[in-house]
Amino acid sequence: MHRVASALQRFADRLLARSTLTQEEVEAILDLKGAAFQARPNYDIVSPGESVHAACLIVAGLVGRFEQMQDGARQITAVHIAGDMCDLHSVVIPTMEWRLQALTTTTYLRIPHTELRRLAREFPALAEAFWRDCAVDAAMLSQWVINTGRREAICRCSHLLCEVALRSEYAGLGSRTSFPLEATQAHLGDMLALSAVHVNRTLQSLRRMKLIGMAGRHVEVHDWDELAALGDFDASYLQFLERPFPRTLLSA
Amino acid sequence: MHRVASALQRFADRLLARSTLTQEEVEAILDLKGAAFQARPNYDIVSPGESVHAACLIVAGLVGRFEQMQDGARQITAVHIAGDMCDLHSVVIPTMEWRLQALTTTTYLRIPHTELRRLAREFPALAEAFWRDCAVDAAMLSQWVINTGRREAICRCSHLLCEVALRSEYAGLGSRTSFPLEATQAHLGDMLALSAVHVNRTLQSLRRMKLIGMAGRHVEVHDWDELAALGDFDASYLQFLERPFPRTLLSA
DNA sequence: CGGGTCATTGACGTATGTCAAAGGCCGTGG
DNA sequence: CCACGGCCTTTGACATACGTCAATGACCCG
Numbered sequence A, B: 001m002h003r004v005a006s007a008l009q010r011f012a013d014r015l016l017a018r019s020t021l022t023q024e025e026v027e028a029i030l031d032l033k034g035a036a037f038q039a040r041p042n043y044d045i046v047s048p049g050e051s052v053h054a055a056c057l058i059v060a061g062l063v064g065r066f067e068q069m070q071d072g073a074r075q076i077t078a079v080h081i082a083g084d085m086c087d088l089h090s091v092v093i094p095t096m097e098w099r100l101q102a103l104t105t106t107t108y109l110r111i112p113h114t115e116l117r118r119l120a121r122e123f124p125a126l127a128e129a130f131w132r133d134c135a136v137d138a139a140m141l142s143q144w145v146i147n148t149g150r151r152e153a154i155c156r157c158s159h160l161l162c163e164v165a166l167r168s169e170y171a172g173l174g175s176r177t178s179f180p181l182e183a184t185q186a187h188l189g190d191m192l193a194l195s196a197v198h199v200n201r202t203l204q205s206l207r208r209m210k211l212i213g214m215a216g217r218h219v220e221v222h223d224w225d226e227l228a229a230l231g232d233f234d235a236s237y238l239q240f241l242e243r244p245f246p247r248t249l250l251s252a
Numbered sequence C: 001c002g003g004g005t006c007a008t009t010g011a012c013g014t015a016t017g018t019c020a021a022a023g024g025c026c027g028t029g030g
Numbered sequence D: 001c002c003a004c005g006g007c008c009t010t011t012g013a014c015a016t017a018c019g020t021c022a023a024t025g026a027c028c029c030g
Helices: A002-018 A023-030 A113-122 A124-150 A153-170 A185-192 A196-208 A224-230 B002-018 B023-030 B113-122 B124-150 B153-170 B185-192 B196-208 B224-230
Strands: A035-039 A044-046 A054-060 A063-068 A074-080 A099-102 A106-112 A178-180 A212-215 A218-221 B035-039 B044-046 B054-060 B063-068 B074-080 B099-102 B106-112 B178-180 B212-215 B218-221
Touching (some): A002 A054, A002 A106, A002 A153, A023 A124, A054 A113, A063 A185, A063 B124, A074 A124, A074 A185, A124 A153, A124 B074, A153 A218, A153 A224, B002 B023, B002 B124, B002 B153, B023 B124, B035 B044, B054 B113, B074 B124, B124 B153, B153 B196, B153 B218
Antiparallel strands (some): A035 A106, A044 A099, A054 A106, A063 A099, A178 A218, B044 B099, B054 B106, B063 B074
């Protein structure tokens, strides 16, 4: 299946941006098998409390990591795009602590934990790469905290757009100045801890300032530098490196 | 040094709460060597951008993980107490993405990455345990996002107190109803994304509701169940398990 | 006794939420 | 091909939780 192969390739590329891997190790990733599933918008891929035996690799679509309060209030704490293995954590913590829900129609592969564990065992450098990916995830979450906690709506929104822009660019889904973002304003509100109404007003000011254009579900960034400055955005936390980290850890 | 040994013991216990380790593996942790340092309140332990070659194990004190904006606004995205290895991530990502700053006078050990890598190489189950610890850190961050993003001040504050209470209890520093919290109200504000003034008012309501007492830098929880309910607190994300995860991953 | 840090209080400002209604867009079905 | 319905966006009026500022008070330590 063509799209499955491209998802695995995207995942491998993501790992390669941060970790040094041999050809054999990359092949092992590309040879991963998993069953393909589809989720419709606003449907769960996995629910909190569930015991999972596979991790989800997104082939196409957009997925949110949801935390939820007793009273039903929701907060998206991370978004995942094509090529993301969105619950790599579950390999070491198989009890889901959050909800993964499709924001748009999403195709994904369920890659059995047994396969990922086998890879981690056979190729210590892959174990290291997986661990590193979880550490990058933590860095993104840490940014998400200051975003919701300290930044004003415009700044917050700009920061999110910058993050999605760069991640989309590196995933080969577009460029930082032109990329898809298939989320409703209500979804953006859940990401930004803003009401949908305020997201609307905030996006309007960004458009009025001629920083972005949003037609349909596609973002055009008219002035990247300005947007990044407004969003207090420094890309280093994403760890898209010119030179990936060396094989320091497990492969002596 | 007695206190150094107890810090390593606390760290080992933390790992054992989540991962199954052999006696030999635990011994390897307890045998770790590191230079002891002390940091005064509001001084950096490590700064963003720094390349580090050691991870910090807290012997005594309180440390915050700070994100900072260009304009100087700060946000604490995690707190670390005695027994926490507060930048285990740095083993796989040696370029610090955040600031670690002592909130109170803090003693810590710098454990060289080379030592931790050696352990991960010799004992795959320890590599797994380290990775798992980073995954738990991500779960805590995810909770921190919804805390700052969606919860009202009282709820937010209660949630934080519950988290620190349980972590202190499991670290052997007190009980969930009586534990030290050596942070000023300004520090709590940085954790909660509230102003110090509003933290003050919020703590007052918690006291007026007879849920807690705070004398000096020590918290007494008068009604744990009520506090947890008010804080929308469900401890499962902390992964303090009755039965730790089995050795699934790296030790075939 | 004096200086510094921290907690507390009150008055006031504001960014953002809530509610409710209207308008656009698009697919579906008759 | 048109009409309907559903989802999303947009708008306006109004409410409020929280921030800011500034002063005072408490405590601790030298």
